[in-house]
Amino acid sequence: MKRGLLALSTLSLAxxxxxxxxxxxxxxxxxxxxxxxxxxxxxxxxxxxxxPSTYRITxxxxxxxxxxxxxxGPGQAEWTLRDTFIRVGEHTLExxxxxxxxxxxxxxxxVARANPRLPRAPKNIILFIGDGMGWNTLNAARIIAKxxxxxxxxxxxxxxxxxxxxxxxxxxxxxxxxxxxDSANSxxxxxxxxxxxxxxxxxxxxxxxxxxxxxRIETLAEMMKRVRGASIGVVTTTFGTxxxxxxxxxxxxxRSDYQGIADQYFGRxxxxxxxxxxxxxxxxxxxxxxxPGSRRKDNTDWIAESQKxxxxxxxxxxxxxxxxxxxxxxxxxxxxxxPSYLDRAVWKRPEMLGSFTDMPYLWEMTQKAVExxxxxxxxxxxxxxxxxxxxxxxxLDWQRGLWDVLELDRTVQWAKNxxxxxxxxxxxxxxxxxxxxxxxxxxxxxxxxxxGVGVYQDAKFPTYGDRRxxxxxxxxxxxxxxxxxxxATPDYCxxxxxxxxxxxxxxxxxxxxxxxxxxVCKEPGAFLRVGNLDPASAQGVHTADPMPLFAxxxxxxxxxxxxxxxxxxxxxxxxxxxxxxxxxx
Amino acid sequence: xxxxxxxLLVLGGLGWAQSPLEFSELxxxxxxxxxxxxxxxxxxxxxxxxxxxxxxxxxxxxxxFFVLTKVPLATCPFCSTAADWPPDIVLVIMxxxxxxxxxxxxxxxxxxxxxxxxxxxxxxxVSLVRIYADKISxxx
Numbered sequence: 018m019k020r021g022l023l024a025l026s027t028l029s030l031a032x033x034x035x036x037x038x039x040x041x042x043x044x045x046x047x048x049x050x051x052x053x054x055x056x057x058x059x060x061x062x063x064x065x066x067x068x069p070s071t072y073r074i075t076x077x078x079x080x081x082x083x084x085x086x087x088x089x090g091p092g093q094a095e096w097t098l099r100d101t102f103i104r105v106g107e108h109t110l111e112x113x114x115x116x117x118x119x120x121x122x123x124x125x126x127x128v129a130r131a132n133p134r135l136p137r138a139p140k141n142i143i144l145f146i147g148d149g150m151g152w153n154t155l156n157a158a159r160i161i162a163k164x165x166x167x168x169x170x171x172x173x174x175x176x177x178x179x180x181x182x183x184x185x186x187x188x189x190x191x192x193x194x195x196x197x198x199d200s201a202n203s204x205x206x207x208x209x210x211x212x213x214x215x216x217x218x219x220x221x222x223x224x225x226x227x228x229x230x231x232x233r234i235e236t237l238a239e240m241m242k243r244v245r246g247a248s249i250g251v252v253t254t255t256f257g258t259x260x261x262x263x264x265x266x267x268x269x270x271x272r273s274d275y276q277g278i279a280d281q282y283f284g285r286x287x288x289x290x291x292x293x294x295x296x297x298x299x300x301x302x303x304x305x306x307x308x309p310g311s312r313r314k315d316n317t318d319w320i321a322e323s324q325k326x327x328x329x330x331x332x333x334x335x336x337x338x339x340x341x342x343x344x345x346x347x348x349x350x351x352x353x354x355x356p357s358y359l360d361r362a363v364w365k366r367p368e369m370l371g372s373f374t375d376m377p378y379l380w381e382m383t384q385k386a387v388e389x390x391x392x393x394x395x396x397x398x399x400x401x402x403x404x405x406x407x408x409x410x411x412x413l414d415w416q417r418g419l420w421d422v423l424e425l426d427r428t429v430q431w432a433k434n435x436x437x438x439x440x441x442x443x444x445x446x447x448x449x450x451x452x453x454x455x456x457x458x459x460x461x462x463x464x465x466x467x468x469g470v471g472v473y474q475d476a477k478f479p480t481y482g483d484r485r486x487x488x489x490x491x492x493x494x495x496x497x498x499x500x501x502x503x504x505a506t507p508d509y510c511x512x513x514x515x516x517x518x519x520x521x522x523x524x525x526x527x528x529x530x531x532x533x534x535x536x537v538c539k540e541p542g543a544f545l546r547v548g549n550l551d552p553a554s555a556q557g558v559h560t561a562d563p564m565p566l567f568a569x570x571x572x573x574x575x576x577x578x579x580x581x582x583x584x585x586x587x588x589x590x591x592x593x594x595x596x597x598x599x600x601x602x
Numbered sequence: 603x604x605x606x607x608x609x610l611l612v613l614g615g616l617g618w619a620q621s622p623l624e625f626s627e628l629x630x631x632x633x634x635x636x637x638x639x640x641x642x643x644x645x646x647x648x649x650x651x652x653x654x655x656x657x658x659x660x661x662x663x664x665x666x667f668f669v670l671t672k673v674p675l676a677t678c679p680f681c682s683t684a685a686d687w688p689p690d691i692v693l694v695i696m697x698x699x700x701x702x703x704x705x706x707x708x709x710x711x712x713x714x715x716x717x718x719x720x721x722x723x724x725x726x727x728v729s730l731v732r733i734y735a736d737k738i739s740x741x742x
Contacts, residue, residue, distance in 0.1 A: 300634035308636035309719055309730045310689060320635070332634045349634045352689060371689075372631045524674035525659035528704050534674055535706070 038065045038092075040112050040123035043221035043232050045193070049210060049583070051590055052105040052129040053598025054240060055288065057232035058098040060084075061224055065092045066117035072096065073113040076103075081110075089224050097232070100288075104598060105131040130587060134594035139443040139571040140247070140396030142237075142589055143387070143432050144207075147425050148200060148261055149407030149418070151451020151562045152187070155179070157415070158422035160456060160479060160499055161491055167478045177430035178446050178565075183573030186566040188447060190582040193222065197559055200407065201272040203449040203582060204264030208236040210586035218260065218278075219268045228270035229277045229286060235597075237589055238265045238398040239290045244600040247396040248293040248344065250389070252382045254355040254421070255404030256299025257282070261449060265400050266290055275302045276313050283319060283326065293344060294389050294399070296337070296382040298351035310352055323347045333375040337385055346389045350376045357405050357417035358424040359493065363486050364517040378488075379403060380428040387435060396441075401428060410452040411556040413522050415501045416493050416515035418454075423490050436570035443592050444569040445576065447585065451562035453504030460498040460513050466542030469513055470500045503557045507531055507548040510538035523548075523555045531555045620712055623651040625672035625690045628731055632689055637730065639717055651733065652712040653692060654741045657705055665702040667695045667722070670711055670733070693729035697736070708741040 041061045044050065058081075060074060068088075074081045074096060084096035094114070111124040147154070155178065163174040174180075192202045193212040202213035209219055211234050220231035241247040251262040258267075258278040267278045268287040277286060279302040284291030301312040303319035324330050329342035330349075337348055351373050355361065360369040361376055377385075383401050390397035403425035409417035429446055436442040459476035461469045471477060479499055481491035493515055500513055509522035510533045523531045530552055533545055550558065566585070568576040572592025580588075623646065630638040658669035670692040694711050696702055713735040721728050 301636075304634075304636055306728075307719070309639070310632065310636035312728075352632055352634060352636070372633060520673065521675055524656075524706065526704070526706050532706060536674060 037118065038069075038114055038116055038121040039063045040114060040121055041222070042110055042112060042123060042125040043223065044125065044127055044211070044234070045221070046125035048125070049128045049130060049587070050103065050234075051210070051240070051587075051595065051597055052131045053102050053244075053596065053600075054129075054209075055100055055102050055233075055235040055597075057221070057234075058101050058110075059221065059223055059232040060096040060112050062094045062114045062121070063092060063224070065094060065114070069094050069114045069116050071115045073111075075111045077108055078111075089226070093224065095224065102598065103127060103129045105129050129598075130590075131598065132591045132594050132596050134596070137571055138594040139441050139592055140245075141391070141398070141439070141442040142593070143383075143399045143401065143436075143442065143444045144589075145425065145429055145432070145444070145446040146204070146207075146261055146400065146402045147406050147422060147446070147448045148255075148402055148404045149410045149450060149452045149559070150403070150422060150425075150448035151454070151560070151564050153454050153456070153562070154406065154410070154419070154422060154448075154452065155565050157454060157456045157499065157501060158419045158426070161419055161481045162423055162426065164481055165478045170478075176426045177433065178426050178567055181433060182567040182569050184566075184568035184576035186568075186576045186578055186580050188564045188566050188580055188582050188585065190450060190564070191561075197561060198450050199260065199272070199559065200449050201260035201263070204261050206582045207447075207449070207585045208238065208264045209234045210583045212583065214270070216272050217270045218263050218272055220270055223270075225270075228274055229268070231268070231270040233268040233288060235288060236264065236266060237586055237595070238400070239288055240595060240597045241396060241398050241593070242290050243288075244595075244597045244602050245395050246393070246602065247398060248390045248393040249290075249397065250294030250346075250386050250399045251282075251292055251297065251402075252294075252379070252386050252399065253297045253402035253404045254379055255297065255402065255408065256302065256351075256354050257295060257297035257349070258299055258302045259404060261402045261404055262297060262400065265398070266292060276315070279303055279313075279319060280317070283323065293393075294346045294386045296346065296348040296350070296377075296386055298349070298353055298355050300349035300352050303349060319347075320349070334377040334381065335375055337377050337381065340385065342389045344389060344392050346385065348377075348382070354408060355405060357409055358420045358490075359417055359515075362488060362490070363420075363492065366517050368518045378427075379424050380431050383428050384431060387432075391439075401432075403428075407450075407452070410454060410503075411558075412519075413503050413506060413509060413557050414515070414519065415454060415503075417519070420490065420493070427488070433569050440571055442570050443572045443589070445566065445573075445585070445589070446568075447566040448564040450559040451564055452557055453560045453562070454501060455504065456499050456501055458500035460500045462494075462496060462498060462514070464542075466512065466544055469542070472500075476500075505550055505558050505560065506546060507550055507554040507556060508533045508552075509546055509548065510534065510540070510543040511546050512537070512540050512543045514540075514542075516540075521555070525555070529553065620650045620652045621646055623653050623715070625653070625655065625692075628690050628692070637689055639730075643715075643717055643731065646715050647717050649715060650713065650736070651715045652710055653733065654708060654710045655692070656708060657702070658691070665696065665704065666700075667693055668702050670694050670709075674706070691731075693727070693732045694738075695732055695734050697734075702738065705740075710739050710741045711735050712737040
């Protein structure tokens with residue numbers, strides 16, 4: 018009898034939980050934030066029987082008020098508290114919602130960290146992101162740039178990225194909703210310390226329909242500007258509203274909200290904290306829809322508006338180099354992405370450049386950005402992205418991708434020198450995710466197709482550097498190169514060679530599937546590689562492989578060992594001694 | 603031979619003068635302020651032209667229009683949020699009641715040229731250059 022009662026009560030418990038409403042809390046259970054870091058607190062109840070009759074939300078046992086209650090649909094209720102923060106220490110948020118079937122409960126534990134101001138703390142951060150630059154990508158770029166002494170096999174040197182650092186780490190990453198990341202949520206983790214959904218920028222999940230209204234979490238750059246009055250900026254070789262540049266101050270569930278992201282750059286939307294320096298491509302999101310080529314759905318003209326707001330506007334390399342900006346600089350250098358370094362500096366094919374023949378190098382944009390931002394004695398945060406590395410790894414065009422790493426390396430060399438002369442500056446070089454790239458042999462370019470691949474002793478040594486371009490970079494055309502492949506691919510034809518006019522490796526079959534590009538398969542030595550990805554894939558993909566991190570200057574010693582990507586945020590804040598709870602604007 | 607999935611549409615008006623048009627001739631200049639139509643394109647507006655290119659991945663199941671591109675493309679910009687069209691593309695509108703058949707082969711499109719910004723209501727697709735097709739055939 019006693020046993021029967023126990024079974025019955027267990028059954029009713031199980032049934033009770035099946036009927037109970039579901040409750041979600043954001044920030045999520047287990048979140049770490051900085052004390053004083055702003056966020057939107059959101060509680061969502063679903064599968065409610067009728068409307069909730071009562072609800073109770075407490076923080077550390079004390080009732081929290083000020084929530085806006087909404088309902089996105091039948092059986093749903095939400096409570097939102099915008100723009101809040103927590104004090105240092107451990108906290109518990111408890112939620113109780115009562116509906117027709119009874120009470121449902123959920124709690125979330127959060128930790129708010131605080132940082133002491135160190136006597137020798139940097140006030141500036143230059144964060145370099147090699148998009149898609151995993152360890153293997155960096156390694157391949159070093160082999161091309163430095164190579165080996167063929168007399169004894171010793172490596173002939175390291176990249177600038179890999180030399181003279183004060184801290185070095187291997188970084189892992191993951192998403193809120195998957196263990197693979199995209200550039201948007203991975204960038205968000207670096208900038209907020211949170212796990213974020215794939216394709217989302219600096220927001221928590223929610224059931225909202227308006228992607229721009231999702232619960233926001235303040236970024237490091239936004240905090241630096243809000244509490245310290247620092248200047249913030251973005252430099253990249255992709256279109257300006259792309260996911261990685263958007264890490265600095267954009268907040269949206271959908272990285273393709275290009276117009277909304279462009280507006281947030283100027284302080285319209287999000288937390289309303291504008292960027293001071295923007296140098297990138299993708300003008301189509303900043304010109305009115307009446308201009309052919311615009312991607313906007315309104316007639317906002319940010320080229321004209323920016324100048325009214327006090328930005329110096331430049332549109333090519335000549336104008337950039339001549340500019341004498343006061344403290345705000347806006348540069349658009351292409352309608353879309355920049356062509357790759359090899360297209361701009363070496364091959365210069367009109368098919369690839371079009372009318373854009375006067376574009377700045379990444380190091381020129383970075384210098385001008387720092388020159389402008391450093392006029393603010395309260396400090397600055399600058400994110401510099403070599404964005405086309407990833408854009409060309411996706412279609413397996415490793416030559417274009419790797420030479421863009423060399424362009425990044427030249428840029429880091431300049432930034433290291435800047436940090437050496439300005440010891441209040443911390444320089445970090447890392448990636449947002451890896452690709453499945455690997456160097457497995459040498460390649461003899463006097464041969465074709467698979468016959469050119471040499472492994473083990475037949476790999477010999479690459480001869481890159483026998484000829485160099487005007488910037489001193491090795492030319493891709495040489496006698497012996499590297500054999501490079503990707504672990505995860507669609508169907509495509511391999512030739513082991515680059516091509517001066519880009520071709521997609523895989524094209525649509527017009528019926529929802531993809532096939533190897535027949536134009537590539539016609540090239541000498543080409544052979545078909547059947548893909549190992551879903552047949553609906555047209556390109557290579559991000560991987561779970563680890564990424565490098567190198568840090569230079571004051572605070573660089575904090576970056577050490579094997580760390581999760583969210584930790585980059587906390588260690589940058591620690592280096593700055595940033596305490597948004599105590600520091601007052 | 604599965605070539606017959608290619609649509610052959612021969613409507614009235616055979617023998618009209620048709621001007622060949624290359625993708626490289628579409629725009630005079632592309633600047634950060636947008637694209638400028640070339641003098642040749644402007645002169646041909648409203649006239650019959652023929653262009654050769656590739657059918658891009660379909661935007662929607664029923665192909666009453668499709669995008670013609672200079673080179674074969676992988677990306678379906680409406681399928682993948684981050685992808686982008688190259689600027690030199692042409693929207694091909696099928697005659698009323700006719701649908702295009704998907705193909706990976708190079709095709710030649712003949713029809714009336716129209717230029718200027720136009721937004722498709724169903725897909726939101728913004729086009730700058732359109733051909734109202736009379737005839738679509740496999741390119742030689």
